Structures are given as structure tokens and as C-alpha cells.
Amino acid sequence: MPVNHAQAVLNGERLALTRALTQIENNTAEGLEILEALFPHTGKAHLIGVTGAPGTGKSTLVNQLALAYRQPADGTIPPRVAIVAVDPTSPFTGGAILGDRVRMQDLTGDPGIFIRSMASRGSLGGLAAATAGLVQVFDAAGFEIIIIETVGAGQAEVDIARLAHSTIVVEAPGLGDEIQTIKAGILEIADILVVNKSDKPGAENTLRALRNMLSMAHPEGKHINHHGQLMEIDSETDQTGNGWIPAVLPTVATSGEGIPDLVSSLNAHIDFLKSSDLWQLREEKRLKNQLETLLGTALRSRWEKSISPDIYQAALAKVIKRELSPWRAVEELIQGAGL
Amino acid sequence: MGNSQNKIRVLIAKAGLDGHDRGAKVVARALRDAGMEVIYTGLRQTPEMITEAALQEDVHVVGLSILSGAHMTLVPKILKLLKEQGLDDTRLFLGGIIPDQDKPELIKLGVNGIYGPGTSTQTIIEDIQKACQ
Numbered sequence: 001m002p003v004n005h006a007q008a009v010l011n012g013e014r015l016a017l018t019r020a021l022t023q024i025e026n027n028t029a030e031g032l033e034i035l036e037a038l039f040p041h042t043g044k045a046h047l048i049g050v051t052g053a054p055g056t057g058k059s060t061l062v063n064q065l066a067l068a069y070r071q072p073a074d075g076t077i078p079p080r081v082a083i084v085a086v087d088p089t090s091p092f093t094g095g096a097i098l099g100d101r102v103r104m105q106d107l108t109g110d111p112g113i114f115i116r117s118m119a120s121r122g123s124l125g126g127l128a129a130a131t132a133g134l135v136q137v138f139d140a141a142g143f144e145i146i147i148i149e150t151v152g153a154g155q156a157e158v159d160i161a162r163l164a165h166s167t168i169v170v171e172a173p174g175l176g177d178e179i180q181t182i183k184a185g186i187l188e189i190a191d192i193l194v195v196n197k198s199d200k201p202g203a204e205n206t207l208r209a210l211r212n213m214l215s216m217a218h219p220e221g222k223h224i225n226h227h228g229q230l231m232e233i234d235s236e237t238d239q240t241g242n243g244w245i246p247a248v249l250p251t252v253a254t255s256g257e258g259i260p261d262l263v264s265s266l267n268a269h270i271d272f273l274k275s276s277d278l279w280q281l282r283e284e285k286r287l288k289n290q291l292e293t294l295l296g297t298a299l300r301s302r303w304e305k306s307i308s309p310d311i312y313q314a315a316l317a318k319v320i321k322r323e324l325s326p327w328r329a330v331e332e333l334i335q336g337a338g339l
Numbered sequence: 340m341g342n343s344q345n346k347i348r349v350l351i352a353k354a355g356l357d358g359h360d361r362g363a364k365v366v367a368r369a370l371r372d373a374g375m376e377v378i379y380t381g382l383r384q385t386p387e388m389i390t391e392a393a394l395q396e397d398v399h400v401v402g403l404s405i406l407s408g409a410h411m412t413l414v415p416k417i418l419k420l421l422k423e424q425g426l427d428d429t430r431l432f433l434g435g436i437i438p439d440q441d442k443p444e445l446i447k448l449g450v451n452g453i454y455g456p457g458t459s460t461q462t463i464i465e466d467i468q469k470a471c472q
Binding site: 108116 | 391424
């Protein structure tokens with residue numbers, strides 16, 4: 001049955017696709033079998049991550065990006081585009097409002113586009129635990145472009161960089177001074193930096209601050225694709241060590257201004273990844289990351305199954321009374337489970 | 340966390356051309372607080388848009404807000420489109436201004452519940468939970 005289901009997904013049946021996504025999101029046994037059957041068909045799509053603070057215009061930008069991909073200026077056959085949009089789950093009730101579709105109304109009615117919203121369900125890195133699985137389903141189903149929109153991310157939600165080939169970090173004017181741009185975290189993962197709402201006051205300052213930040217990270221200023229030629233970057237001076245200097249692009253997502261440049265930049269990035277061995281390297285890194293995450297989850301659930309809740313509760317009670325340290329408790333609980 | 344989770348997923352849509360989405364937002368928020376995942380789609384949705392979103396999001400429930408008086412046109416169309424997509428098991432709930440004389444006909448068509456002004460959100464939550472068991 002799951003094998004038939006997987007085949008229906010490969011055949012492009014939309015009902016089978018949406019039901020498979022649900023099974024995988026709910027982490028059911030059937031979902032895992034579907035993923036298992038689809039896995040050999042993955043690894044073809046260009047995965048584009050879009051992240052940034054809440055309200056910077058990520059969903060509107062994704063809307064414009066998808067439109068641009070579906071209407072190529074050169075009249076070539078457009079790629080099919082899948083969008084996975086993650087919004088936060090309430091830590092108190094477990095509920096969520098998934099509102100990214102509101103900004104993507106232009107995309108309805110196009111059979112070459114499939115939008116799926118997901119709640120983060122307790123994950124803290126900006127994605128949900130099942131996001132990687134959903135992306136693999138879309139990949140196997142033949143979507144050539146997969147755009148992943150993270151929850152509104154602050155400074156440290158950097159999981160997207162481990163999942164996507166190209167990560168777009170969206171900024172908006174007026175969100176902080178130059179010190180914010182030299183902090184570690186989200187800006188470091190950008191392959192492309194977008195200053196959205198660039199028609200608003202202060203956009204010039206934000207663009208300048210980000211460009212200054214980049215010139216500090218790449219002090220020699222050795223540009224790649226300089227006059228159409230791929231230039232060597234001295235690894236000692238290039239902190240990212242991969243030779244790609246992120247573009248800083250102004251956009252106005254509500255009007256579509258700057259979107260063609262963004263698409264060109266994404267295409268340049270994918271060409272760059274493929275012309276070096278970085279595409280392969282990112283694929284390997286992503287699969288390694290997925291394997292480690294799955295291993296962690298599996299170990300935890302095996303531990304949960306092999307220890308009685310009473311023992312756990314007793315240990316917790318002791319920790320609360322400060323009779324036992326949390327570190328010692330962990331040791332005892334792991335040993336108690338016989339793992 | 341990490342184990343199998345089956346959340347109730349609800350699509351909240353404003354069909355028709357009126358711009359009053361206060362009620363839809365109140366219901367969306369109440370369902371969120373009841374632990375459901377609510378996909379909010381915004382104003383002026385056509386039956387085609389609503390059905391497409393219901394398919395892509397694989398929701399258990401579609402909650403429609405209609406205040407324009409066009410429910411006798413919109414609801415049958417949405418039910419028909421849902422069936423065509425193979426979404427026979429999707430439950431449809433209706434909120435807004437629905438005259439009493441239209442209610443029996445709508446229920447007969449397959450609407451699971453109809454809620455007018457003054458309905459407690461708790462009633463809606465319980466009805467959805469019951470319908471999704």
C-alpha cells in the first residue's frame with residue numbers, strides 16, 4: 001500500500017502527494033515507508049531557503065519569486081515550484097496560525113505550483129522536524145524548484161542553511177545598526193542578502209551596513225565572476241572558505257521591484273555550486289545532518305519506550321527538591337533504560 | 340514531541356466579496372488556542388481557490404465565513420469541487436449571516452455545522468473536535 005502510494009506521488013497525483021505530506025508530517029509508519037520508497041528519486045531539485053525576521057516580507061518575496069520562476073523572461077518551459085512555509089506552533093496550546101498563504105494569492109490556479117504550510121511543532125531552529133521529509137517528497141514528485149520559508153527568525157535560527165542549497169536572508173530597513181550586522185548567526189548563513197521594503201526610509205543605510213559587513217568578511221574583495229571569469233579567492237582571507245561572496249540586493253516585494261536580479265543571483269549561485277564541488281558537498285552535509293537528527297530522535301524514542309514513566313517522574317521530583325543534580329539524573333536515567 | 344502527532348488542521352476562508360474578516364479571525368484564534376493548526380487564507384476567496392488550498396493543505400475541516408448572502412451559490416459549488424478533487428471526507432463548517440430558512444437545505448447538501456453571530460467559540464471547537472474523531 002505505501003509503495004502504491006509512493007508510485008502515485010511519482011505519477012504526479014496531487015491527492016496522493018498531499019496525503020503523503022500529511023503522513024510524513026505526522027511521522028506515521030506509513031509516512032516513513034513512503035519516504036523510503038521515494039528516497040532514491042530525490043536529489044534533483046534546487047532547494048531555496050528564505051529566512052529573516054518576522055514582518056520583513058518573506059512570504060510576499062516568496063510569492064514574487066515563484067511568479068518569476070513560473071514566467072521565465074526567455075520563454076523557456078518554466079520549472080514546477082513547491083513552497084513549504086513554516087509558521088510557529090504555540091508552546092502553550094500546541095496550536096498554530098499558518099498565515100503565509102495570505103501573501104501568496106497570486107499563485108492559486110497554477111497547477112505548476114504547490115504550497116504547503118506547516119507548523120513548527122516544537123522545533124526551535126526555524127523549521128519543523130518534518131520539513132526535510134516534506135522537501136524530499138516534493139523533490140521526488142518532480143518539483144524542480146523548492147522554496148522553503150522559515151518561521152520569522154531572529155538571530156540564531158540557522159537550520160535552513162543545512163537544508164537549502166541557496167539561502168536568502170531577508171532584511172528590512174530600520175531593524176538595527178551596524179553592530180547587528182557583525183553579530184554571529186543568521187547573516188553568516190546568507191548566500192544572498194535581500195533588503196526588502198527598500199522603498200522605505202533608511203534602506204540605503206541598511207544596504208551600506210550589510211555591504212560593509214561583507215567587505216569585512218571578504219577583505220581582499222576578490223570577486224568571483226569578475227568580468228565573467230571565476231576568480232580564485234585566497235582561503236585565508238575568505239572567512240566562509242567557499243569563494244562565494246553574497247550579493248546584497250534591494251527589493252520591493254509588493255511591487256516586484258528587484259525580483260529579476262534576485263532570480264539571476266540565485267541562478268548564478270546554483271551555477272557556482274555546480275561548477276565547484278560545493279553542490280555535492282552541500283548534498284553530503286544535508287544528508288549527514290538528516291541522519292544525525294533522525295538518529296537523535298530514534299535514540300530518544302527508544303529511551304522513552306524502555307524506561308517507565310514512574311522512574312522518570314521520581315528522578316524529576318528529586319531534581320526539583322535539589323536532592324539530585326540534573327547531570328547525575330541524566331546518567332541514572334540512561335543507565336536505568338539499559339542503553 | 341517527535342512521535343506521531345495528529346493535529347486537527349482547519350482552513351479558514353472568507354468566500355465572496357465582502358471585506359469583513361473579524362469573525363473569521365476570532366474563530367481562527369480560538370481554534371489555535373484549542374490546539375488546532377489553522378491555515379488562514381485571507382479575503383475574497385473563490386470556490387476554486389478554497390478547494391485548491393484545502394487539497395494542498397490536506398485539512399480535515401474547511402471553515403467558511405460568508406456575510407455577503409451568496410451562500411446558496413458558493414456552498415454547493417465548493418462541496419462539488421471538493422468532491423471532484425477526491426476530498427469527500429473534508430468537513431465543511433459555515434459561519435456568518437445565514438438566514439434560518441436556508442439552513443436545512445445547506446445541512447442536506449453536506450454542511451456539518453452553521454454558526455451565526457453570538458455563537459460561543461467553545462461550541463465551534465467542540466463540534467469540530469467531534470466531527471474529526
